[in-house]
Amino acid sequence: MATSRVSNEADVVEVVRAARESNRTLEIVGHGTKRGFGRPVTCADMLDLSDLRGIVTYEPDEMIITARAATPVAEIEAALAEKNQRLGFEPGDCGPLFGAPASSATIGGVLSASCDGSAAVRYGRCRDHLLGFRAVNGFGEAYKGGGKVVKNVTGFDLPKLFCGAMGTLGPLTEVTLRVFPKAQLSQTFAVGNLSPREGLSLLRRVWSSPLESTGLAFHDGTAFIRVEGSRSALDEKIALLRALSAKDLQQMEDGDEIFRNIASGKLIAGAEGSLWRIHVPPASAAQLVSELQPISWCADIAGALFWAVCNSGQPVPAIGRHFGARTISLRGGDHSPPFEPEDPVRAELTRRIKAAFDPLRLFNAGRMWEGV
């Protein structure tokens, strides 16, 4: 197995063309923090993008940042913080679930694995933030998708397709993201002693209210609710939150860290068993929990996103389907493939789309499903 370490797009093109000619498959790696996510891939060679890093342009007034694909998320967040801005989807850091050090993810990796954080409840998932990209396809051509302005409907919305594609459509080389202003003030409140049903119902009550909450999570009997704004705005929001919860609000010192830990699966990862990421219609979340009886779990995004540790061997996807859920097995789900099978019509479409970008199946083939 040879590793090609590249530092610019032209190098990526060259490596892909060589791989194409010799028909040798490529595992695409940034910092490799999520190599354990999805089906194990057995590629002939590795395309190491870790030197393809650095912020290309950051225009705070335009609220847009362009960075090379393997730029560490931490570097981007630091640059934004200097200008009092942030990434709206508050990327989760799930590398440690696969044994990687914390805070070492790259922006390309986070987008490819769709690591949506708690603020997504207000600002949208990572797919809503990737405005444009450059990439190299399986024909060995560098190309771009999307644009570098917030509002753009020119041509197909290819950036959406790359979020969550697990690198199967080819290596990203550069990404353009929209960014958001940081709130003047941000406070997180805990409401404790709640049953799962009460807690999840509280999250949805707040979600359905005009609070515009930027964090709505639940773990171990406690609902965590983050509200933001100016001093006067926050006072009004807190009063409304009190009325909605009809319980004591405990203000948390380390609110952002709580949400970060939830969005990275860290709070529950220590439990023994199979680990799952589950997307579910929020109103079905409580029923799903009562049916699954997870060993440990937490809910994010008002109950639309779940992290659960379940008994090994439990048919989590089949149970989830009763509640309109889609599940991904992150660890130890030895009785289930990491990604649920698609229905036949959709599976055929997925196969064709893969072929449209990567006809020789050079990139991360088999990461999601056989051949994809």
Place this chain on the structure above:
Amino acid sequence: MIALPQPDPEIIRQREKIVAALKRLVPGGVISEPAGLTAYDGDALTAYRQAPLACVLPKTKDEVSAVLAFAHEAGVPIVPRGAGTSLSGGALPRADGILLGFGRMARILEIDLENLCVVAEPGGTNAALTRAVEGHGFYYAPDPSSQIACTIGGNIAENSGGLHCLKYGITTHNLLGVEFALPDGARVRFGGKTQDGDGLDLLGIVCGSEGLLGAVVEATVRILPKPPVTRTLLVAFHSVPDSGTCVANIIAAGIIPAAMEFMDRRCIEAIELYCAPGYPNAEAILIIEVDGLAAEVADGVARISEIARASGAHEVREAADERERHALWKGRKAAFSAMGRLAPDMLCMDGTIPRRALHAVLARMAEMAEEYGLGFCNVFHAGDGNLHPLIIFDVMKPGELERAEAFGAEILRLCVSVGGVLTGEHGVGVEKRDLMPEMFSEADLAQQQRLKCAFDAGGLLNPGKVFPTLSACIEQGHAHVKRGQMRHAELPRF
């Protein structure tokens, strides 16, 4: 004129058989007589007219699938249509194509307040979504100006925006799921009451695909709690650059208003003549709206007013009540009609630029208008740099349409040259099709066309739109059954 594809004479010769087959598939839902077809001969890109081969109006998903399967088998192009309000010619029919209209699939299927969503058929209007839930205190956020007529299916196809997308996003951000009919009639679901979190984001790719990949037969959209307080400011400037500075300063201060709309002098004057909303005498005005809880809105209004004055505004006026607020918006929403009074025809452009380029772009556009000898005005969504220059002309005057199109094309080239894009919310359609190479390289376009082929190997869905050249899908295993089969009229499908 932008060249439209040559109709296939072979298909036109088969017209009667095609109409008969459609009538069997959708009884009582086929329009084939010339007078009836005139009503469907175009959309809001009014300079282009073309009656379809036939128009079919299915009532059910199965009928949609049956029509698609028939067209797929027979090799007949399909043009999906909502209410025909596209400004880019997205629903422009073809002489050799079936127009697949969704006007009879307009029901709201489910209101799910627990999951904050509404499930609807594609042919219902955008405004009907809000009407269905406003009694419960909710609304559907994307609000294109045509919202009383345009359909949710059309909004999804075009990824429509609106006045309030600065804060609430465009259609794609408010769409949770669709049931989608593929070109061969097979149906598949992407997302649902929550977006899929696994696999390729196919919901994301069909939204904004301009009818080139298939047809939405059911949509699930996010609804939001209605903000308790909405306040609207009118800010007037003696100079256009000052208004641009004001916009930049508001954004730089970390404020994201719900809406921030710009109009120039020509536009203000035309609107005043048309419906007199009470706009002041100014070179430029901004309508800025802030919504949310009372304290947050009060805070936003105070900060915006201060920034506006510091940026050189000579008047900052808040709508005193709902009536005044509606009047301010009525003027803005009537910009199109108001300009329409000044000339028989109009082109509404839709480029987006980085805000920093605003002044240079506006100045250059004024020079161009002189060069082309045409009237125009500027309306735009200032917060996100989405420009809507309206060019007025008279199609009956020789050469004016060509000059207007050339002027429009030059504006869009200018947008791209400063780092912007061809279309912010209206779509490429026919109108901007031939400008795609300005923004995308051959490799960029080839990749998009390969994606098109993955959905529609036969190239039958809305051909002639979006891509400047039709490329045959040559991927093996997708060999398309050509319409040669139609010559076998004895086959039972007829």
